[in-house]
Amino acid sequence: xxxxxxxxxxxxxxxxxxxxxxxxxxxxxxxxxxxxxxxxxxxxxxxxxxxxxxxxxxxxxxxxxxxxxxxxxxxxxxxxxxxxxxxxxxxxxxxxxxxxxxxxxxxxxxxxxxxxxxxxxxxxxxxxxxxxxxxxxxxxxxxxxxxxxxxxxxxxxxxxxxxxxxxxxxxxxxxxxxxxxxxxxxxxxxxxxxxxxxxxxxxxxxxxxxxxxxxxxxxxxxxxxxxxxxxxxxxxxxxxxxxxxxxxxxxxxxxxxxxxxxxxxxxxxxxxxxxxxx
Numbered sequence: 001x002x003x004x005x006x007x008x009x010x011x012x013x014x015x016x017x018x019x020x021x022x023x024x025x026x027x028x029x030x031x032x033x034x035x036x037x038x039x040x041x042x043x044x045x046x047x048x049x050x051x052x053x054x055x056x057x058x059x060x061x062x063x064x065x066x067x068x069x070x071x072x073x074x075x076x077x078x079x080x081x082x083x084x085x086x087x088x089x090x091x092x093x094x095x096x097x098x099x100x101x102x103x104x105x106x107x108x109x110x111x112x113x114x115x116x117x118x119x120x121x122x123x124x125x126x127x128x129x130x131x132x133x134x135x136x137x138x139x140x141x142x143x144x145x146x147x148x149x150x151x152x153x154x155x156x157x158x159x160x161x162x163x164x165x166x167x168x169x170x171x172x173x174x175x176x177x178x179x180x181x182x183x184x185x186x187x188x189x190x191x192x193x194x195x196x197x198x199x200x201x202x203x204x205x206x207x208x209x210x211x212x213x214x215x216x217x218x219x220x221x222x223x224x225x226x227x228x229x230x231x232x233x234x235x236x237x238x239x240x241x242x243x244x245x246x247x248x249x250x251x252x253x254x255x256x257x258x259x260x261x262x263x264x265x266x267x268x269x270x271x272x273x274x275x276x277x278x
Contacts, residue, residue: 026154031121031146031203033154034084037075044078045069046254047271048243051233054265061262063233064243066254074204084199087211090227091141091163091195097224098217100165107188108137108168111159113179121146121158121203128160129214131180135171139215140164143195144203161198163191165216242271 024036050064057063070079072086095102110128112119121144129142140163148157168184175181188194202210213219231240245252246267269278 022152023154026147026156028146028156028158029120029205030208031144031205032075033147033201034074034080034199034204035077036204037073037077039076039078040071042069043071043076046256048245048254049231049240050243050268051236051238051240052243052265052268052270053233053236053238056238057233057235057262059235059262062265062268063235063240063260063262064245064268065231065240065260066256066258074199074202074210084196086229087199088192088195089229091211092192093227094141094213094217094222094224095163095191098222100216102191103187103189104165105140105163105188105191106165106168107185107194108132108135108162108164109159109181109183109185110142110162111157111181111183113181115179117156117158121205122208124158125160125212128180131174131178131182132160132162132164133215134174135182136167136169137162137164137215138166139213139217139221140166141211141213141217143198143211145198145201146203147201149201163188163194244269244271244274 023033026033026036045068046066047069048064049067050062051057052062054060054062070082072079072083074080074083076083095105110132112124112127116124116127125142125144132142142164143161144158145161146156146158147154148159149155168182171182171184199210204210213222216222232238233240245263246269252267
């Protein structure tokens with residue numbers, strides 16, 4: 001029978017070939033796991049940031065603090081944790097803005113039949129959403145997971161995690177007719193912890209979204225202001241920018257600790273102005 005149309009009655013695992021892979025090297029059609037790329041040269045290095053508009057500050061001083069440079073890329077071994085934290089903050093902000101009661105937020109996993117698992121993730125994502133809506137999901141977010149873990153090894157097994165609102169029904173019927181498995185994990189009392197865990201081994205691909213919104217929480221249905229992650233100046237509320245400090249012609253390296261200072265304006269520049277030769 002045609003494997004593309006015949007509905008599976010059970011879900012079989014992939015061959016042992018996939019079990020020979022590992023976290024850092026596993027790849028499928030450009031999809032990888034977080035932290036499996038390369039860091040930029042300055043990721044994790046200490047730097048200065050602050051505000052040089054001293055005329056607006058009550059003490060007439062510049063405001064500065066130390067911080068670690070971060071690229072906020074999911075693929076970066078050093079910065080993927082910060083990417084996950086920012087993504088989680090954005091997700092929680094959107095969920096709260098929806099005015100929905102978060103105590104009804106459900107965690108649902110939608111998995112394709114084995115005969116479709118070789119299809120592109122983008123195709124599977126569209127089909128998974130159809131199955132989720134057919135099961136009663138009204139809207140929420142999905143996080144793509146191209147891989148699963150067996151022991152210490154990762155293997156190709158695409159599936160999608162949903163945090164969504166709606167009743168989950170008709171799962172047996174969907175499985176029998178289409179071969180898709182829709183599993184209701186249940187209510188999430190701690191959505192932050194759930195999202196952070198799901199992002200830790202989500203799918204990452206350049207120019208593709210790991211997280212997408214749909215239904216009543218889609219970008220066309222729910223419009224909110226973008227969450228602002230800028231650090232604000234405590235004196236004038238301007239956005240902190242990266243700085244560089246010179247003393248006697250030498251750049252002052254920041255100490256590898258978190259600290260805040262007020263200082264005389266002389267010797268301080270914005271990093272971008274320094275690069276431009278200003």
